[in-house]
Amino acid sequence: MNMFKILLMIVGTGLFACTKNEELYFSKEKRGINIWLGTSTAPVDSVTYNFSYVVTGKDSVMFNYRVAGYPPDHDTEFELQAVSGDTNLVYYSLGKYTIKAGEYQGTAPIYIEKPAGYSEFQNGSGKIVFRLKPSDEYEEGALELSTLNLAFKNYVAKPDNWDAATYPYFAMSRYFGTYSNVKYSFIIQTTGLVNFKIYYTVAKDPALETNTITSTNAAALQVQCKLALKTYNEEHGALMDENNNQVVFP
Template sequence: MHQSKFLIFIISCFLFSCTKEHTYPFPEERNAINIWLGSGTVVEDSFTHNFAYTITGRDSVMFNYRLSGFPLKHDTQFELQAVSGDTNRVYYTFGKYTIKARQYEGRFPIYIDKPAGYTEFTNSTGKIVFKLKESTDFLEGAEELSDLTVIFKNAVSKPDNWDVATSPYFTMSKYFGTYSNVKYAFIIQTTGMANFKIYYTVAKDPVLADNTITATQAAYFQNLCKAALLAYKNKYGPLMDENNSEVVFP
């Protein structure tokens, strides 16, 4: 008799626990995604994309992401959206943003296309703000890491590191001399690169940040520009800049 009552008590407790678990489930948490522009952990308020530095075709703006919350058990995608700005003046495309299982941070591109004859932002500055498109999987991250502001220009301008650079970086003037808009446009057209940094290293195969070259590569670019300028001069005469001075390289 006592044994039967004990079994009934155990079964009742089991049924009660099952009912309780079914009635009051724990809510499933959603992860958040922090997004920002910059290199590594450095957060930049905005990034300037200058169409004047781009050969006709496709370029990209890279952004960083970091997952905040529980590790993912399977591959999961997230999306961006443009929330304000000159969206009708820029040909932009989002990539396929997939966070792999057990992965929590990385970098992805926003693609920017420049059609032939593109003249937007030659006399003005544009802007688009991109944000995470919230979903059943992901919420926006911290307020200061929730949007990507991209500034758009379409004119040549002097890089910040032309005359000033902090070690172990070199100035661009060390290899290319006095700045002018015409000279800089010539460098871009000759090398296919713009707004790059010059890093001193003795490593054989250094790992460099985006748009960074070694001093050896800078010397190569210097000679490349000298040869291209000589070919130009032989064909058209001296290349004159906006100050009516002849363009020369050291």
């Protein structure tokens, strides 16, 4: 056997060993998982949860997740953990979230409970930051998609989507005009809706996420509020807001 053949055998053996080692390494590598608030296509930095909009009991905030890499070939689980913020002031619960074999994305809840007589955050806001809990299956994904920032309030306050919203959602100001606490309280009392989103659609009966209405519904609520305000003004005089400006709707 000449020297060339010997060298070829050594190189070939080395390449084979390297390939086998790489296969072994990658088969055991953890998958990353991205988490975020907002919609499946439009992440937001944080979401505000307002206890004043909620009747006593349990509610939830939904978050999105997506596996970075190939979908798992078996059912897997991941968990969240609170890493900072007002964890001692909020009654929250986290479960084990299951990703079915062959799936790689979805939505899941963080449960928030409001006990009777709950009075936190009435004079200011709070915050809790959630992250992925380390496990043998998953590690954190992209840095910008690794935390869930929940802000907390317990008083009537301007919704995050009043002046601006990401398509396919419309800002509330499109239908209800300039914001004031008094106006928003009037809207809540008149419509029974709080902290809702307005989705642009031409579908007759679209499938919408919880607490979301169509632009057609929003236009109808605008008329409802205008008629209710007209009745109020006739019976009590002009409704004035906290800045001593008369409440009006577009």
